[in-house]
Each structure stands twice: as C-alpha cells, then as structure tokens.
Amino acid sequence: MPAALPLGSLADWYLRSARDLPWRRPDFDAWGTLVSEIMLQQTQAARVAVEIDRWLERWPTPADLADAPTHEVLRQWGTLGYPRRALRLQDTARAIVERHGGEVPRDVDALLALPGIGDYTARAVAVFHFGDRHPVVDTNVRRVVARAVHGQGEAGPAKRRDLADVEALLPADPADASVVSIALMELGALVCTARAPRCESCPIADACAWRAAGYPPYEGRRAPRQARFAGSDRQARGTVLRALRGVDVPLAEAEIAALWPDAEQLERALASLVADGLVVRDGASVRLPH
DNA sequence: GAATCGTGGCC
DNA sequence: TGGCCAAGATT
Structure with a gap:
C-alpha cells in the first residue's frame, strides 16, 4: 500500500496556481459546465477557452440549443475538432429538455444516459458544478496517479479499474474531494506533464513514488499510437x-x-x-x- | 479490447 | 520535421 499523498499541499498549490479559465468563474451554471466539458474532450483547454463564451451567449440554455438549426451548430463548432461532439451536444440538449424539464440533471447515472457523455464528463459535471463526491478521471489524473502513487512513468491505456483506483484516494468530504480532483487535473496539465515534467515545482514531489524510485522508464503496455493524419x-x-x-x-x-x-x-x-x-x-x- | 474520430501546438 | 499529445466517447 503506497503512502498517502499530501492532499493538503496539493490543494494549497491549486488555490495558488490554478489558471483563470472561463468555466471556473463562479457564474458558470450547470449547462455551461456541461458544454465546456464536452468541448474539452480531446481538445486543449486554451482552444476551448476562446470559444466557450460566444457559444453560451448564443445558446444560453439547453432549450436554446435544442431549437437551433443543426447546420448553425456545426458552423459555430468550427474547428474544435471531432464534430460528432456537436451533434451529440445538441442531442443532449434535446434529451435534457424532454427528460429533465430543461435542467441539467445532477445524478451521475442520468448524466451518463445522455448522448456523448461518458465516465469523465458525467462526473466532471456532478463534481465541479454540483459539488458531489465522485472520482473524476481524465488523462491528467491517470498520469499523476500512475507516477505519484504507483511509481510508473506513464498510465498506460485507460482501464475501468482507474475509477475505483482514484476513488480510494479521495477525502470523505465532498468539497475536499472536489478540490483534490480539480487539483490533480491541473497538476497533470501544468506540472506533471506527459513530456518534461516540472518536478522541481511539484507540490507533492516529496511523496512521489516515481521520483523516489529514480524515474524508472515505463515498461508497461501503451495505447496504440494515433494513425497518421495526412492522407487519412x-x-x-x-x-x-x-x-x-x-x-x-x-x-x-x-x-x-x-x-x-x-x-x-x-x-x-x-x-x-x-x-x-x-x-x-x-x-x-x-x-x-x- | 482495439479502432475510429479533427485540429492544432509543441519540441 | 514528424511524432506525440490533448479535461474522451462510441462501436
């Protein structure tokens, strides 16, 4: 059993170092959170940050997006990539209107039942907007936990087990657990990066199992690399x-x-x-x- | 479980 | 320069 991470230091670091991103503003509602999380699926935060406000000004509620012409939704999506997400987002808006009276549900299973919303996005909404206690596991969290807890240089392919693995790390109090989740993500994005991690400025470096082991190279299985894009x-x-x-x-x-x-x-x-x-x-x- | 699905930034 | 990576979800 690995030693516990210094979650207090991690939370302090987050409160000190967090980026000022639009979806972290206090006036962001559940719908804004959901839209931003879908845009953030495989698209860099910096690119979403410049698009999200205009999107929400145009379609501020699920009912607004539900009624929009689909071609306009695809045009507004622009070059964010994976345009099927735009279709699913509109499908989700319509499902929220039909099943939930136009209000974004709080329940994780209800969120999971919406099109285009999977394990990460459902829990991100439930935790970051509603403040409930769930593991929020994205690529950043998997990498940080692989290194700091398991002493592995990389996380390897995503596994169902990752959810329970991270859940076991979370504090009992939902508010504390929420900060730990967002702080793990931010740490992975800013410090514990895939290439050239900045261990000298890491708030949990002293407790990092990978560092303690002398940064052994990763020997495990990796996700298959992306197919070549040119000519695809x-x-x-x-x-x-x-x-x-x-x-x-x-x-x-x-x-x-x-x-x-x-x-x-x-x-x-x-x-x-x-x-x-x-x-x-x-x-x-x-x-x-x- | 593996393959597929955009676009852009980084070194 | 070209491979790697990015707040994943679906089939």
Whole structure:
C-alpha cells in the first residue's frame, strides 16, 4: 500500500496556481459546465477557452440549443475538432429538455444516459458544478496517479479499474474531494506533464513514488499510437466539412470532387459523414443537415 | 479490447 | 520535421 499523498499541499498549490479559465468563474451554471466539458474532450483547454463564451451567449440554455438549426451548430463548432461532439451536444440538449424539464440533471447515472457523455464528463459535471463526491478521471489524473502513487512513468491505456483506483484516494468530504480532483487535473496539465515534467515545482514531489524510485522508464503496455493524419479518411472528412461550413448553400458533387484527389477515398469519407449525420446528400449536391 | 474520430501546438 | 499529445466517447 503506497503512502498517502499530501492532499493538503496539493490543494494549497491549486488555490495558488490554478489558471483563470472561463468555466471556473463562479457564474458558470450547470449547462455551461456541461458544454465546456464536452468541448474539452480531446481538445486543449486554451482552444476551448476562446470559444466557450460566444457559444453560451448564443445558446444560453439547453432549450436554446435544442431549437437551433443543426447546420448553425456545426458552423459555430468550427474547428474544435471531432464534430460528432456537436451533434451529440445538441442531442443532449434535446434529451435534457424532454427528460429533465430543461435542467441539467445532477445524478451521475442520468448524466451518463445522455448522448456523448461518458465516465469523465458525467462526473466532471456532478463534481465541479454540483459539488458531489465522485472520482473524476481524465488523462491528467491517470498520469499523476500512475507516477505519484504507483511509481510508473506513464498510465498506460485507460482501464475501468482507474475509477475505483482514484476513488480510494479521495477525502470523505465532498468539497475536499472536489478540490483534490480539480487539483490533480491541473497538476497533470501544468506540472506533471506527459513530456518534461516540472518536478522541481511539484507540490507533492516529496511523496512521489516515481521520483523516489529514480524515474524508472515505463515498461508497461501503451495505447496504440494515433494513425497518421495526412492522407487519412479523417483528413478527407475534415476537408469536406470545412468546405461546407464555409458556404451557406449546398455544394455540387463536382465541387466536392475537387476537394480531394482520391475519388474512392472521398466517397468513403462522404458515406461515413452521411452515416454520422454530419452531412446530407441532396440529389446531386451535398450539404450540412438542417 | 482495439479502432475510429479533427485540429492544432509543441519540441 | 514528424511524432506525440490533448479535461474522451462510441462501436
């Protein structure tokens, strides 16, 4: 059993060093928290920070987004990446209106039942907005715990076990547990980074098992590395969607064909965009969904 | 469990 | 320069 982490030092460090991010402002409501957490799925905080306010000014409540034209939702999503998230976010807004009277639910299971909301996002909303006690486990938390608690240089692929693993670290008091979760995330983002961690300024360095062991290199299994992007179906999809966002009329098949050199790959990308509901084929042209 | 899904920043 | 990484979720 590893020694307990100095959670008091961690919390003090957080209160001293936390970034001033929009979703940490006291006036951020449950809906704003949910929207920001979905945008933060695999997208860097700095990029979300410049988009979130404009989004929430346009659609300040779930009912507002539920009623929006989907093509406008996709345009506003812009280049945040993984545009299926924008569709799911609108689906979630509609589900909140239908199932929960337009109010973001507090219950983790109710949150998990919403489209596009998984283990991380559901608990992030329940903890960071509602103040309940749950483990909030993202890539930062997994890395910090792997190092400080388990003495491993990397976390390896995400596992179901990670949730219970982190839950065991949390203080009993929900408010204290909430600060520990956000502080672990911030520590992973600012200090205990994937490359070149800043151990000299780490508030829990004295208790870090990885440091105590002399920074042994990671020997365990790793997540498979991302496929090359250049020339991929993903790039083809992105190219098509970027073109459609840039105009307010459908694009003819010939205009679409001019976007990508490999006709067979373009057709495959187009078919997958249609299957995802991101694009609609309308006769001999292609457009964003209404 | 592994593959898929955008875009941009960093060294 | 190109691989790695980023507040993950879904199938």
